[in-house]
Amino acid sequence: MESLETMYQNIGIDKKVLELGTEVEASLRDRFEKIDRTAEYNQLKVLHAMQKNRVAEAHFSGSTGYGYNDLGRETLEAVYADVFHAEAALVRPQITCGTHALNVALAANLRPGDELLSPVGKPYDTLEEVIGIRESKGSLKEFGITYAQADLKPDGSFDFEAIEGRLNDRTKLATIQRSKGYASRPTLSVSRIGELISFLKEKKPDIICMVDNCYGEFSEETEPTEVGADMCVGSLIKNPGGGLAPCGGYIVGKEACIEQAAYRLSSPGLGKEVGASLGLNQTLFQGFFLAPTVTAGAIKGAIFAASVYERLGFPVYPSSDTARHDIIQAVDLGSPEALKAFCLGIQAAAPVDSFVTPEPWPMPGYDSDVIMAAGAFIQGSSIELSADGPLKPPYTVFFQGGLTYCHAKTGILFSVQKMLDKNVISF
Numbered sequence: 543m544e545s546l547e548t549m550y551q552n553i554g555i556d557k558k559v560l561e562l563g564t565e566v567e568a569s570l571r572d573r574f575e576k577i578d579r580t581a582e583y584n585q586l587k588v589l590h591a592m593q594k595n596r597v598a599e600a601h602f603s604g605s606t607g608y609g610y611n612d613l614g615r616e617t618l619e620a621v622y623a624d625v626f627h628a629e630a631a632l633v634r635p636q637i638t639c640g641t642h643a644l645n646v647a648l649a650a651n652l653r654p655g656d657e658l659l660s661p662v663g664k665p666y667d668t669l670e671e672v673i674g675i676r677e678s679k680g681s682l683k684e685f686g687i688t689y690a691q692a693d694l695k696p697d698g699s700f701d702f703e704a705i706e707g708r709l710n711d712r713t714k715l716a717t718i719q720r721s722k723g724y725a726s727r728p729t730l731s732v733s734r735i736g737e738l739i740s741f742l743k744e745k746k747p748d749i750i751c752m753v754d755n756c757y758g759e760f761s762e763e764t765e766p767t768e769v770g771a772d773m774c775v776g777s778l779i780k781n782p783g784g785g786l787a788p789c790g791g792y793i794v795g796k797e798a799c800i801e802q803a804a805y806r807l808s809s810p811g812l813g814k815e816v817g818a819s820l821g822l823n824q825t826l827f828q829g830f831f832l833a834p835t836v837t838a839g840a841i842k843g844a845i846f847a848a849s850v851y852e853r854l855g856f857p858v859y860p861s862s863d864t865a866r867h868d869i870i871q872a873v874d875l876g877s878p879e880a881l882k883a884f885c886l887g888i889q890a891a892a893p894v895d896s897f898v899t900p901e902p903w904p905m906p907g908y909d910s911d912v913i914m915a916a917g918a919f920i921q922g923s924s925i926e927l928s929a930d931g932p933l934k935p936p937y938t939v940f941f942q943g944g945l946t947y948c949h950a951k952t953g954i955l956f957s958v959q960k961m962l963d964k965n966v967i968s969f
């Protein structure tokens with residue numbers, strides 16, 4: 543049998559890179575243990591919900607056509623609702639992605655003349671077109687729904703005075719993004735989200751609070767629906783799909799909000815009753831069952847990346863000792879060569895398309911070229927190991943995912959290896 547060191551060498555990682563990784567890993571033992579505890583807690587939460595709802599083999603057969611009386615689909619939604627401590631859920635492969643889920647939740651619960659408020663600054667890029675911050679066909683703006691925003695203070699705290707100033711008679715819904723996404727602000731913890739929701743509801747008791755939960759699920763032991771959120775929304779090709787869901791999105795929360803969302807997703811008069819599960823039920827159940835440990839692996843990978851790159855002298859966000867509320871890690875690499883080498887390493891570590899070289903390209907909607915590395919089983923899945931960044935100073939790479947911690951670790955070691963090979967770092 544070959545040693546672990548030889549196994550790493552066979553795949554292309556030098557002894558000194560592995561040694562750096564081993565040293566870093568040893569320093570993270572306590573943090574990793576805490577993350578494993580969170581995973582254990584969340585595993586029990588999901589398991590209990592599955593047992594309580596009496597998940598059975600019969601739920602794995604799919605429906606076709608209209609999808610009436612799809613017991614598996616209904617049970618999956620009951621399981622999601624229980625895990626999120628919510629009244630109801632919509633979990634559907636017909637929700638194409640996170641942006642779609644957010645659009646459905648917003649468009650379903652807003653009416654012409656209403657105003658949408660973001661009390662946490664600029665929302666995720668794709669939401670700009672949903673809302674109409676950037677002109678777009680079919681935006682909320684086209685339907686006479688206006689938008690107001692209160693930015694976070696420079697230190698990342700809530701600007702309560704500005705938020706109160708933006709509230710008015712027409713304010714119907716507040717959209718709160720949990721993860722920093724690809725912005726530079728800190729990610730919000732569930733307890734901070736709770737604080738914000740309490741403030742909003744105190745000032746305006748009938749306001750609907752929606753949380754964009756993308757990348758945040760299972761990073762803590764509670765979800766925003768437990769601290770007053772009326773809706774939580776996310777993508778199944780991120781954390782809650784556990785890497786198995788081939789597509790889909792979810793909206794969980796208050797019965798009244800979910801009912802509106804269902805009528806918007808399908809049609810007035812039809813709502814939740816339609817939507818064939820097409821044989822995906824078993825995969826969505828199994829992915830959700832795995833999601834707590836898959837998310838924990840991705841978070842450990844992010845902390846490992848932060849710690850490795852801190853040691854190599856790069857600015858990292860968040861720092862390796864910061865508490866985590868999502869799976870994203872950013873590193874300022876400082877040069878286009880370093881960014882390209884990093885992405886080459888992530889690509890080389892992939893189980894799929896490991897032999898291709900990621901190249902920067904002018905992606906629509908971006909003001910500079912963007913480079914992306916991903917070799918995923920599910921197209922675009924960012925719970926799988928992936929990295930991307932715009933080719934402009936400070937040449938920040940955003941790294942996320944890894945279906946297992948071992949794979950995330952290998953990806954990071956590969957990125958270091960490629961940076962050594964290209965002479966952008968030395969040690």
Ligand SMILES: *Cc1c(COP(=O)(O)O)cnc(C)c1O
Pocket residue numbers: 639640641642666668719720721722723754755756757777
């Ligand atoms: C990924 C993401 C979205 C959009 O999801 P897509 O599946 O890419 O459409 C929205 N908000 C946040 C915070 C995200 O991370």
